[in-house]
């Protein structure tokens with residue numbers, strides 16, 4: 001098997017003749033954490049259901065761990081974890097009983113279940129009924145079921161919804177561990193800002209089609225969006241009138257400019273030659289939220 005854990009080739013899924021997923025090609029590699037972004041109805045959940053083998057594509061081929069995910073006899077299925085957006089948990093069962101139930105469904109030994117509850121930080125509540133769990137605790141239990149059997153591929157739909165900042169941190173630590181041991185993680189999320197620094201790659205969907213796919217750096221290059229330069233001055237400029245017009249005076253000790261990434265150096269040289277005494281420079285890159293908006297706007301245009 002290649003290092004592609006998941007491969008989609010020209011995959012289309014139609015519902016009543018309308019394509020929810022349209023001609024999508026996608027390859028997810030071992031050890032990669034990929035964020036799948038897109039507005040409501042863009043086709044993200046349908047993509048995940050196709051990769052899980054819960055839906056059959058109308059056209060195209062899908063392989064997960066080298067097998068067709070529709071193949072229910074496939075051993076590969078045991079190596080796939082899924083964290084749905086909402087997990088139905090039975091309130092009368094305890095946490096440990098819930099996990100044992102999912103382990104049975106997945107054909108896994110329950111031997112490591114307590115360790116798993118420890119990993120997600122709810123071992124102390126293992127013998128309490130799930131009905132009394134907080135939303136964050138239920139989400140942690142749902143994450144534990146997705147981690148059963150050390151999956152090689154994990155699909156997660158809005159995994160951090162309802163988690164407090166500390167729980168989010170635990171969640172991303174677990175994601176990093178999984179990635180470091182070579183698992184592939186696909187995170188479907190609207191919380192783009194928190195994915196910066198977590199996802200190796202971003203895939204953006206619109207109306208069933210993939211409109212962008214790359215690392216944050218590559219997408220930044222493609223988008224060619226303006227950066228903001230903030231220059232802190234050690235001394236106010238002697239001749240403010242000589243400042244090139246694109247520079248804004250944000251205060252006696254602060255200059256600001258928005259420019260294309262390739263214009264940064266020239267812009268800085270310009271103020272250097274004016275004799276500016278520079279104390280500090282900040283270059284603010286567009287965030288993932290801005291990039292996302294850019295790619296959707298570009299598609300509309």
Ligand SMILES: Nc1ncnc2c1ncn2[C@@H]1O[C@H](COP(=O)(O)OP(=O)(O)OP(=O)(O)O)[C@@H](O)[C@H]1O
Pocket residue numbers: 015016019020038039040041042043044045046047
């Ligand atoms: N079983 C179904 N029958 C008919 N249409 C469906 C079905 N499932 C999804 N769709 C349609 O396919 C499109 C994509 O839906 P999907 O749930 O994949 O979007 P999404 O990107 O996950 O949205 P959200 O962010 O709101 O969860 C939508 O127009 C939806 O109405």
